[in-house]
């Protein structure tokens with residue numbers, strides 16, 4: 001009897017969670033998949049990412065204020081690190097949000 005009760009609950013939960021995650025991953029994966037281009041900062045040969053340049057930094061944030069992953073933003077490792085520092089400085093002086 002306990003087996004009979006446990007199984008349907010578990011499967012229901014798993015299937016609903018898994019389905020949601022899979023669809024999300026598919027949606028997230030396709031727009032970021034660009035192989036041809038370099039990262040946006042290397043392409044424009046920007047060596048220093050200015051923390052006061054809100055319009056540039058805001059493109060690297062979600063609308064909730066989180067920083068996009070490297071895969072999502074398309075930045076190279078070095079530029080992502082610079083962008084991270086710039087965003088955190090900008091947050092500290094309150095020109096970018098920590099969260100919304």
Ligand SMILES: [Zn+2]
Nearest residue numbers: 039042076079
């Ligand atoms: Zn780069």
